[in-house]
Amino acid sequence: GQSLEQPSEVTAVEGAIVQINCTYQTSGFYGLSWYQQHDGGAPTFLSYNALDGLEETGRFSSFLSRSDSYGYLLLQELQMKDSASYFCAVREASNTGKLIFGQGTTLQVKP
Amino acid sequence: GAGVSQSPSNKVTEKGKDVELRCDPISGHTALYWYRQSLGQGLEFLIYFQGNSAPDKSGLPSDRFSAERTGGSVSTLTIQRTQQEDSAVYLCASSFRDRAKNIQYFGAGTRLSVL
Numbered sequence: 421g422q423s424l425e426q427p428s429e430v431t432a433v434e435g436a437i438v439q440i441n442c443t444y445q446t447s448g449f450y451g452l453s454w455y456q457q458h459d460g461g462a463p464t465f466l467s468y469n470a471l472d473g474l475e476e477t478g479r480f481s482s483f484l485s486r487s488d489s490y491g492y493l494l495l496q497e498l499q500m501k502d503s504a505s506y507f508c509a510v511r512e513a514s515n516t517g518k519l520i521f522g523q524g525t526t527l528q529v530k531p
Numbered sequence: 532g533a534g535v536s537q538s539p540s541n542k543v544t545e546k547g548k549d550v551e552l553r554c555d556p557i558s559g560h561t562a563l564y565w566y567r568q569s570l571g572q573g574l575e576f577l578i579y580f581q582g583n584s585a586p587d588k589s590g591l592p593s594d595r596f597s598a599e600r601t602g603g604s605v606s607t608l609t610i611q612r613t614q615q616e617d618s619a620v621y622l623c624a625s626s627f628r629d630r631a632k633n634i635q636y637f638g639a640g641t642r643l644s645v646l
Contacts, residue, residue, distance in 0.1 A: 424573075451632070462535070462637040463574070463622070470632075507573055516587045517562060517626065517633040521573035 422446040424508055424522035431528045432498055440493045440525045442508035449510040452484050452491045453519065458504045503529045535638035537623050543644045544613055552608045552641045556625030563606050564635060565598060566622045574622060580606060613645045
């Protein structure tokens with residue numbers, strides 16, 4: 421089976437940089453995704469790593485190391501609106517494309 | 532543009548009643564997924580549709596849960612004889628499954644409360 425572990429909570433100040441880690445145990449997967457979910461809202465896609473290395477999208481970057489079974493999401497120049505839950509998810513190596521999610525990390529950005 | 536639409540947004544029901552949750556995916560998306568999210572938890576996969584067929588139902592927790600999809604579009608998740616442990620937010624997502632990233636677009640969910 422698949423399992424992913426993330427810290428439950430992270431706190432940072434506005435303008436800072438924060439890294440949210442994700443470690444996983446999986447028998448095989450296509451890639452690692454990150455989703456953001458504001459309180460009561462729909463999860464929205466942030467980033468995807470199919471290969472090892474860094475993917476950058478604006479203030480957000482994501483990293484994957486398959487050899488270490490590890491990934492992270494890096495948020496730079498934090499803004500108050502970044503306060504949300506962040507989920508890592510593996511895309512299972514099957515024809516379904518279904519996602520297996522971590523439990524999520526609640527990020528609180530303080531002024 | 533139109534995103535994934537789910538209805539109702541909230542549903543309160545009594546234990547033992549049946550409920551139907553509806554999902555209207557993004558037009559043209561062939562893949563549709565149902566997930567369940569308990570309070571403060573991650574998303575738990577329930578079922579996957581490709582077109583109108585459901586090749587992966589492995590996440591349905593019991594035979595009280597069923598789902599169908601018609602016309603390659605709207606999907607309905609039905610929970611029979613609801614139990615208190617069914618209380619959760621039920622999320623629907625759709626995607627172009629054949630694309631490499633398989634970005635899934637989620638609806639805002641149906642918050643189900645079983646009293």
